Amino acid sequence: MTTILDVQGVSKSFGGLKAVFEVSIDLEDGEILGIIGPNGAGKTTLFNMISGAIPADSGSITFDTTRIEHMKPHDIAGLGLVRTFQVVKPFAGLTIHENVLVGAFLRRQDPNEADEQAHKMMELTGLTPYAERSAQDVTLAIRKRLELARALATDPKVLLLDEVLAGLTPTEGVEMIDVVRSIRDSGVSVLIIEHVMAAIMALSDRIAVIHHGELLAIGVPASIVKDPRVVEAYLGEEFQIAPD
């Protein structure tokens, strides 16, 4: 196993508030790493720094062998590190097909090849029946899958998934988990933020816990639930291993 994404001691403050403080995580090639933590713990801020949406105050972020902490979002995506948004951002004026096509063009000049790729990704995410629907006329579940399909169409090496399960019904959630698994099986490493604990415990190879902007623990799910610091600081309050 080699490290594909290496985050070393990144910090970010907004005004006086330390949103993220000296967080270090590493993502192995081909693994699913879950990030959990209560609301406001700094998970999305961490994501924004990795994807280049906001600059880190300090620390280093290495993707493959490239330092990316000062790069622009589109350059980072160009390297193969692609994110989705917690609040979905579909291209509302375009059809589902056209949305996915945008992603497919990143590695393909030829419209026919891009088209082929877009159809493959729609098939993988179950969007084919909705291909010609306008992205503003479909349900949230479809839009969440669109977010994923569009990112996948860029042939990423690493996917950053920001709460892809939030707002979905249990059935829709199970379908989405299957999709994420099949993505990993196709060779993409996944860094995933999630609130639905049962899901992330089952899905992730390892889990990182973030609390008050700091990394509390990182390890396999079994050791995380036993870690006294995690239990004390966080799990005790709202964490459930099994769904209701």
Next chain:
Amino acid sequence: MQGRSRTFIWAVLAFVVIGVAFAIMQTSWWDSNDTVFIQAVVSGMLIGGVYGLVAMGLSLVFGVLDIINFAHGALMTIGIYASYLLFQNYGIDPYLSLLVTVPLLFVVGMGIQRFAINPVMTAPVHNQLLLTLGIAIMIENLLLVFFTGTPRSIELSYARGSFDLGFMTLDFPLRVFGAVVSMPKLIAFVMALVLALVLYILIQRTWLGAAIRASAQQPEGAELVGIDNRRIYIITFGIGAAAAGAAGGLVMPFLFVSPTAGATFTIIAFIVVVLGGMGSIPGAVVGGFIIGLTQELSQLFVSGSSKLLGVFVVFILVLLFRPQGLFGARQR
């Protein structure tokens, strides 16, 4: 943020003062240019006051409704014609007829907002812009149909008289350090400041003003506390149109009356609005002065260029470096 914007305003003022001082030094070396320069400053201030007046209503509409109202100049033209007709047909003094033109335009403005603009409040920018453009085309050409394109003008009998103020006598046209100041322009200037104050108080100190500001800054929140945004929009556009009507009445005595008389002010007014900060009444006044002075002085120093070139240069610089304007707080 607050500190930075204040710095910027001081910087601009300092820039203007230094510019004027420098210009005075320059011109004092050529005595013959002295009067020309003073005249330019005086004219710039006077026309700047008018620009501020025109821009106030536009700024209010832009700031509250976020609409680029290209019909603002046309609304002003309605005010110009109303004032002209009342004077020509009934001999009503233009300054007295403001009591008619301002309410008239208020109603016209409310009607426009109610029936034409409210339906497109959520439409993309280009549609709103085109709609107001369509309104402007309609107004200007209706005036053309009824009154033809022949430019007209009036002469106020008292504009060239003397006035005894007790401690001194004013002979119009007034001479200030050799510069000519005509009475209608001086009245327009003074009235512009008065109206700015009235509008400012209306927006800042009344319940209606509070509702308008709430609706501009937090439409959803305003809705929650029981403000009907669409009604506020109607009233705001009415006030904006009324301000345009007042401007029309005030400029009528020193302007050629024609169906496009007001349209020439539209673009300048937009520049003033962006310069002053949209929605800001003091911004419109200060912006008006800056643009008025820029217009007159740039022509003086860069010979052969158009008055407007310097104005557009200032405009582009403001757009790039301070798009929220001198007094604007709101970020885009």
Next chain:
Amino acid sequence: MTKIMTLVQASSRDLYILVGVVFVLALLPLGVSPFLLSVGTSVLIFALAGVGWNVLSGFAGQFSFGHAAYFGLGSYTVAILLTKYSISPWIGLIAGGFVAAIFGLLVGWVSFRFGLKGAYFALATFAVAEMLRLTFNSIDYFGAGIGITIPLVDGDDWARIQFSDTRALHYWFALGLLAVSIVAVIAIKRSRIGSYMFAVREDEDAASALGIDPLRTKLIAISISGFITALAGGYFTLFFLFIDPDVVFGPLVSVAILLRPIVGGVGTIWGPVVGAAILSLLGELTRTLVREPPAFLSFLEGANGLDQVLFGFILIVMIIRAPDGVLGWFRRKREKGTE
């Protein structure tokens, strides 16, 4: 070659429409008065300018209110090269396109770098066009306020694109330019850069998350847009034979350019053409109505400006009732019908 084939396959519908439309329009000179034909030529020229505007404002979503800048640069490049250096307008048209494209890059780089959007970008483009108008008005080399007149030659001169049977050939030439530009736009829509323009129009953050550089995309859009609009401006010089700063850089030119695609349908291939057709029909109709009104409207006769009143009124109604243009209105009707 294969690339052309795939384009033909993928956009076959648009291309068939294009062939059909061009065929019908090309027959027009055979049965129409010279006056109407010259109206038709200027309709085509402004449709072409609208096609250019549509690339920046419709495809990439950056609303320009100052496309007269590119129109005028095209006009002046052709006129200056021809009258001062006797350079053929064939070269002049292309050169004008490049001048406008480079100017667009400059304007775009400055305004997009500083984050101008929406109404602010629109006002900035307006100011830029006005600055060009005022500058050209004061520079003698460009004929200042007097403008430039293109001298007439005897007979047909293909090198100067001047024809004795002026109207028909001019009309066909303009139609050819329009057709070529529409083919280019069809290709853009189908290609990667087109897809990127749509993405940037819809959501810049989402676009950059997918590896798209918004600045670069907008710059490409503004230069293509400027190029096409400059072609229209350049051809305007050859057709009209006289230009001055107010005629080609004036605010009304900017309005004329953007009006057509908006009426037809912003961001569509055919919007500019449909809009141009509708607006010119509308214009002729209202003009005729005022010139020779039917009996019950006799009071309209000779009322100067009334055609414009009607025009303004129809524009207002159209924007309220059909906010996404005539094509959008039809599409929504059809979708309602099928559901």
